[in-house]
Amino acid sequence: MTRIRRVVRAGLRRALRQWRRSIRLRVVGSTVALTSLAIGLTGWALLAQVADGLAEARSASAVAEARAGLDRVRAQLETTAVTDAAAASEAVAQIVDSLTQSGQGQGRYDVVVEGPLGGGGETAPVRSSGGVSAAVIPDDLVRTVASSEGLYFRFAEVPTAGGGSRPVVVVGSRLDVPSTGDDYGLYYVFSMADQQATLDLVRNATALAGLAMIVMVGGVAYVMSRQVLEPVRRARRTAERFAAGHLEQRMHVRGEDDIARLSESFNQMAASLQSQIARLENLSKLQQRFVSDVSHELRTPLTTISMAGDVLHEARSGWDPSTARAAELLRRELTRFEELLADLMDLSRFDAEAAQLELETIDLSEVARQLVEEPVLTRKGIEVRVVGADAPVVTEADRRRVDRVLRNLVANAAAYSRSADVVVTVAENEACVSLSVRDHGIGLTAEESLRVFDRFWRADPARAAGGTGLGLAIARGDARLHGGELQVGSIAGRGTDFVLTLPKPGGDASRPALQPLREAGDA
Amino acid sequence: MSQRRTHHDRVLIVDDDASLAEMLSIVLEGEGLTTAVCRSGDKVPAALASFRPDVVLLDLMLPGVDGMEVCRRIREGSNVPIVMLTARSDTDDVVAGLAAGADDYIVKPFKNSELVARIRARLRRTDQILEPLVFGDIVLDPAGHTVERAGQPLDLTPLEFDLLACLLGTPEQVFTREVLLQKVWGYHHPGDTKLVNVHMTRLRSKIEDDAENPSIIRTVRGVGYQAIAPE
CATH class of the missing domain: 3.30.565.10 (Histidine kinase-like ATPase, C-terminal domain)
Structure with missing residues (x-):
């Protein structure tokens, strides 16, 4: 468990590092993310509009059709003379059958008739076609139809044999049977399968187009970032070579864009650095030359003086004490002078960075x-x-x-x-x-x-x-x-x-093998 | 001072500085040596011919002709030992002087005793071998200080002869640079190994077929040199 976590964490860390280090990855990544978001939103809005449009069109046509059917039924009921409830029920059954037949002929709708209504508590008898149950009719539509005149519709789902459901639009209206005074609720259940199929088609096409778009935009971002980044990488390589001491390194200037201007600025900087370094190198050479010249110019007379001092020192035994002492002092101070000159020359070689190692x-x-x-x-x-x-x-x-x-x-x-x-x-x-x-x-x-x-x-x-x-x-x-x-x-x-x-060869002296003496507690 | 005038060793002082040249003369004459002064490099060949010095003391900073150039010119016609005076202890200058043919060098300023010791060391032959030595196709004759390789005489300076004789005298023995300095140069130069290195390069260029891949004197890395015993 901990092992998996560790592996995941390591992978995450690597990905993060890659993300931090690679501009291209960031450009492509964020472009793809933003494009996906934009396409997702657009697609969602588009699909919503299409769905609304389809539903509206379907409901309008359904209402129109239902109204035509209802008019026909009303006309039929007025011409049919029914006097008792049984006859009325029979007439309604006929109506349903005729409606169903015309509906099924075109496979467009089923019909449910509920009634007579107002039976006072008991559920009204139902007659329906195509095995559609009354439960499909939304309750609020039933109430609306019962309480007021006119045509109403609702969208609903009808359970299918497979356990799923299909969308339908239900149009309902109250149907009065003038001869008996009974009210029936007449509902048309229009299938929206066509609309659903259209919607599915549109959704699939949109998703496919969106996906293709994202991939393409990602590709474009990759190509573009490459176009922009390649000169940057070239600049980095040039700068690295320059820093490594290849002072003659310059960047190619092509065109007049920002990269070209960057290259020009870089080249100006490089030229300026190169001339500064050359100037300093020249100064250092002059300094070395001066040290060498002073060394020679001073050493030759000093050598003569020193030799003369040696000769006098050798001969001092024959002289009076103060002259002999003077010869001794002369020699001693000459020795000191020589040491001082030698030391100064050494220091000046360090300063001029002219000192050489014989390893x-x-x-x-x-x-x-x-x-x-x-x-x-x-x-x-x-x-x-x-x-x-x-x-x-x-x-x-x-x-x-x-x-x-x-x-x-x-x-x-x-x-x-x-x-x-x-x-x-x-x-x-x-x-x-x-x-x-x-x-x-x-x-x-x-x-x-x-x-x-x-x-x-x-x-x-x-x-x-x-x-x-x-x-x-x-x-x-x-x-x-x-x-x-x-x-x-x-x-x-x-x-x-x-x-x-x-x-040691290849090593460095940053961590000495011995530490100098320190006061206790003074780390 | 000395009574044996005829046996005086002769030192040719080549120096453009009049005072120093005179001082050198005073000190060396005081030690019983005979000296002559040459104030410019151009006159050196003539002085060599007329004075026939046993040692040349050469100041490297001559006007007109560079001291190195004088050194090279002397070597073209003579194997006379050369001790150079240098004001520049910088390694490059010393190595260049040695490579140009100088046997030894002294850095200015110096003690008189040191100067005399170095000159004496060059005058005195360090007899590395007493009998003629045959080493492969090389024959060394200590009597005439001559070397032959495959019958051809080799033109070695006395120092190079001593260096070669020292190494070939005991083949396979490894000589450290310090030991060589002591045995061949005749005194101890503390840590001055470039003297040996430069002369070894010159010696090899004269005796080896391929100085880069020596077959006679081998370098023992970090230690010194040894003669490879002939097959």
Whole structure:
């Protein structure tokens, strides 16, 4: 039972979705529904009119015929001399028979005579032809005929042998027998079979025509919607190709209709977008070129200065202390200057989107194990613990950049955390790999955590720890260049946790395999 | 400084920047090398002929002729080791320079010690094999640093010779790029695998019948290279 319900519900949902998605289905569906309604109403009105018309015509002819028969009967009764009730009854019987014969001759009507009336309570004797019973005569007609002069008719149903019924029109009138003064009710029962047949014919024809009409209108709607929708679909396909980067895609403009105007507008939009994109691409190329030029122009003199600084530094032992110190400072600051230039160039390549990845297969577990021997840490006697690096955790990445990110994180931990140990954790899920570098040092405040990736921002304003202040900005740039992410989590007094996440081939880094450290309750 | 003048190795410095060229001379002469400076690419062929350098130190950003073009021209007539100086660490430029025939590269700015180490590494032959080696139809002679394949001499640079000798010396052994860097280039370039990749491409184009489907040196994906033992 529930299974059936589920199947029905699924089917319904599918149909609904189809209805929402397909304009053509909606156009054809609603056209057919509205047409059916219109044709139904029209057909119903038409049939009602025809039925009314037929009934009216039949009743008029019936009344005319009955009147003629009645006149004849009255004339007959006036010429027949009856004196007693029995004779009257006999005369009436004759009349009925003669009427019946003339009626049956043409198969048009039956006759019922009721009377004499006014018998006071007892039902009047009935004489009828063709096996028609008095029950067929509607009661109100009987009353009307009994109480007033004139001719009256009613529509009625006569039961047939098969258990059904056929429509008839009953015309009734009071018949006085002048010689006895008795009243009889004389009823003509006219068959309406012909009219019913006509009506059936009309109804069938109307239904058939209506059905054909609905089918045809549905077909027309289908064709029309196709005519209108096909250009829309073409436009959609063109737009999709355009969005996919085929900027030269344009729509065909044919004629001057709305679709043609839409196509023209689309093409204008596409051309405008294409030129904008070309302009931006050009700007980006200029920027890359500028970076490259500045790089060269600055690096050549810097190289000469640096080499000279090295030479002076080598020779300092023979000099007086302050000159020797000057040579040392010169070399130290030159090194910093070189690092700063290199970092700025890297950042500017990220900004110009000119940075390139050299992907190769790397095992983060192996990378993590190598961090144990990182001199920055061992020099300070910081103990490194590696977690989760027993099995290979493999992805495609640029080894140089990954190494640079991790060296940076480790150097940060060594320089700022005042932690005695560092925990390196490796993990993976189906879409990405993550590596976290966690220290148990002084941690960062919430505000510091927010700013830690800002360029030139330092946790230590005195800059005692050296560095360019660009390391983490570059590290994040490296991570994002891979389509990955570098996140920080920190609790003041309990340590800082950096998580590098890199996508696996075909995967993405939206759900990192490790979450950075968070305050308890702060999901 | 050195007394053994006649044995001084000779470095040709090709650089348009007068100060840098002079500084390079000072540092290299300080290390006991003999230097000559060439300020434009056009004069390089003449300088090669007259100075007969053991190493060329080539700045890639020369005016007039592109540094790559100079590199290519040197390679047309000589197998002298070339170390290029580049201000562009962008991968494409480095790879283009290596593909044009440079043996090694240094990114500006650099420490003097690094410069000297690289030059020395190119001057010193890393003797991969001591005896002549026959490998299928390939014959390597370490004495004259000559290679023949099916009797035809192959024109390899010293670096290419060492690379080939290293791999063929122990067939079937897989060498990682790091190991090759250490054994052939003579020092450790951390993670700089493009150096190996580019030279392997050049070497294959000289020794393989079809460099796309190598039959002598096979790439072991994700690991390195190995020589396929001859039938």
